Amino acid sequence: MASTPIHLRWELYPVAHDIRRFKYGGSFLEEADWYTKKIHKSMLGEMRVMLPEILLLKGVWEYNRGLWFWSFTFHIGLYLLTALIFILTLGGIIIGPNIFYGYDALSLIGKIIYSLSYAMLIAGCVIGTIGTLGLIIKRSTDREMSTSSSFGSYFNLIFIAAIFISGLVLLFSGNAVDKLIKFYYSMITFQSMPNLGAAFAVHAVISGLFILYLPFTHMTHFFMKYFTYHKVRWEDTPNIRGSKLEKKIQEQLSYPVTWSAPHIHADGKKNWADIATEEVKKDEK
Ligand code: HEM
Incomplete structure (x- = not known):
């Protein structure tokens, strides 16, 4: 799991490690020039959400009380x-x-x-x-x-x-x-x-x-939750120029696409970058 390509992130706020803005559902994106500032990820903030979930199964309590x-x-x-x-x-x-x-x-x-x-x-x-x-x-x-x-x-x-x-x-x-x-x-x-x-x-x-x-x-969900929470639900590291994340995304954009959905126009040779930048015909918009 750790070596698989980057997952599609949720980008759905609040995220637990943004401890200051978690209370009101905000994110660092609301600050001007956020991409120039250091992003602080609080372990304490994550623990505050993880412990009730692990020890008390808070999610089941809220969504499936029976x-x-x-x-x-x-x-x-x-x-x-x-x-x-x-x-x-x-x-x-x-x-x-x-x-x-x-x-x-x-x-x-x-x-x-x-x-x-x-x-x-x-x-x-x-x-x-x-x-x-x-x-x-x-x-x-x-x-x-x-x-x-x-x-x-x-x-x-x-x-x-x-x-x-x-x-x-x-x-x-x-x-x-x-x-x-x-x-x-x-x-x-x-x-x-x-x-x-x-x-x-x-x-x-x-x-x-x-x-x-x-x-x-x-049942491996007890450690797979690390990936679904930290790498999908809460992952919000910005894609800054020259960053490790940018390198990974560039690599992924070069993967050939074999999806069969017709609107994707994939032929197994075009990669994600080709598909994302190709012109969309007027009647397909
Ligand atoms: C971080 C620790 C864990 C958390 C937060 C967690 C959370 C959950 C949740 C939310 C469900 C869905 C509710 C349900 O079906 O009962 C579930 C189901 C389940 N978990 Fe876990 N779990 C954890 C650890 C484990 C471990 C260590 C095992 C086994 C070795 C395990 C085995 C199962 C099984 C078998 C089910 C399905 C139960 C059923 O048939 O209803 N879980 N878990």
């Missing part, structure tokens, strides 16, 4: 289990030896990691199961949603439900965090893993398969 509760709980469950991967990696490093070999009491930081892991696992699996089952029911019962749902829409949700539910089974099987820390410790230290039981194996295999499957699906 879906919000299920989508929110579903995503919170996913975020908690994703964050748990980092906590458990840290746990594998800090308290892995204690738990793996069963010696020494845990230090304070070890106890915090251990308790936090339990809290995140319980909360993630419970909240995530509620959200995912809710989304499956909503998707299959809501007429508008069910008619636009593909096999993949249900498959993804069922796959994720299997992660959450197998996590709950792991919790009921006992010593879930000990098993997880042993698993992470043996991965970090490249040593063979003890037998951690069937509930653990099922959860680990489902979660591992999901991580392999994830890059090939629309």
Whole structure:
């Protein structure tokens, strides 16, 4: 995505990084000689829009209130289990030896990691199961949603439900965090893993398969949003003479056009610059 040609920008204001003019929907274009001035892009301004969208799914709240509760709980469950991967990696490093070999009491930081892991696992699996089952029911019962749902829409949700539910089974099987820390410790230290039981194996295999499957699906939207927001919706870097942007646009203008729409008059040889500058016949105006 990062190496694809420049996308058609929205140029629709306000954009989040123009922190001063965001409030009233303005842009730097309203200033005289804007092209001679340095444009300031505020990361804080972007965060103010991104965080409510990521953590609270503000867009779904505003535009599809009936879906919000299920989508929110579903995503919170996913975020908690994703964050748990980092906590458990840290746990594998800090308290892995204690738990793996069963010696020494845990230090304070070890106890915090251990308790936090339990809290995140319980909360993630419970909240995530509620959200995912809710989304499956909503998707299959809501007429508008069910008619636009593909096999993949249900498959993804069922796959994720299997992660959450197998996590709950792991919790009921006992010593879930000990098993997880042993698993992470043996991965970090490249040593063979003890037998951690069937509930653990099922959860680990489902979660591992999901991580392999994830890059090939629309669920990559958690990082693809960077491109749709920063490179399409909010990108407003001016095309100044001699700039990098100008060079890129010039390159793109030299691409041959193969579009079949008759009004474009493309023949596969003319490029975008030819088409944009060619004379339009009177009756076509
Ligand atoms: C930056 C973080 C994320 C944001 C802002 C976000 C936002 C959204 C939004 C607005 C929707 C549409 C509403 C809906 O259908 O429920 C959605 C749907 C979905 N997201 Fe995310 N998402 C994020 C991360 C993730 C992650 C990490 C995954 C999975 C690994 C994921 C999986 C899904 C799935 C499967 C759906 C479709 C749910 C359905 O069938 O209704 N999302 N997301």
